[in-house]
Amino acid sequence: MIPLLPIALINTYWFALPLILAISLVYAASRHEEWPRILRHAARLFVMITGILVLATAILLAINTQV
C-alpha cells in the first residue's frame, strides 16, 4: 500500500469537499441528460450542501464555545 501519512496531516473537514462534489455530479447526472443542465444542477447542489454544512458547523461551534 502507498504510505498515507502526509494525508493524515490534512484536516478531515477538507475531505468533505470531494465527497460533496461527487454527490452533486452523480445526483445531477441521474436527473438530466444534457451537460449544461447537469453542470448547473450540480453547481447549485454543491453550493447548497456546502452552505448547509458550513451553517450547521458554525451553529455547533457557536454553541460549543458558549458551553
Added chain:
Amino acid sequence: MDRPNPDLIPLKNRSKAAALALIWPGLGHLYQGRYAKGILYLICIFGLYAVGFALGEGANVYWTWVNPLRDAEHFRLYYLGQFWVGLPAWPALLQATLVHLGHQPILDGFMAAPLLEPGMNDEVRGVMEKVVNHAFSLHQKYGGLKEVGDIYTTIAGLLNVLAIYDAFEGPADRANPSAQASSSTDATAKAEEIGR
C-alpha cells in the same frame, strides 16, 4: 429514410445495462453508448470508492455473516452501502463466506473481516490475526482517516444505486421532453413516426 430522434435516449436492453452498472460503476452507460455519463459515473463513483479504499488500506470494506439482532456490534452496516459499488466490493462477500464456513480466507485475508472467533482453527486464526492487527494499526497511523474511507466507500455504493436507476430508467427529470428516455424499440417506433 429513418433518422434517429436525438431527443430520445436509446437505453438498449435496460436490464442488461442495469446489471452492468451494478457490476462496475459506469459500465451500463458505456454499453448504452452514453459514454460521457459512463465516464462521469466511473470517475465519481469508482474514484470515490478507490480513494476511500486506499484511506482504509483496504481494511474498511468487509462483510460478516452475523445476525444484526443478535450481534449488532459485529454487523457491518457500512457494507450494505459498499456492496452496490459492485465487483470492487464483492470479494468481501467471498472472504466472509469462506471464514463463515471455517475455511482460510484467500489472498492473505484481503477484504476479510477483522474478527477472531473462538472456534477458528489455527490456520484460519493465523491469517485472521494479521488482518485484525492491520485494522487496529490504521487508527494509530492515520487517526480518523479510516472513518473517512468508510464514508467514501459507503457513499460511493449508494451513489451507484442512482447510476443503476439511470441506466435502467433514463434520467429522472421527466418534465423536460428532451430528457425523456425510452427503450430502443420505442425509440425506433417514434423515429419511424417522425420520419413519415
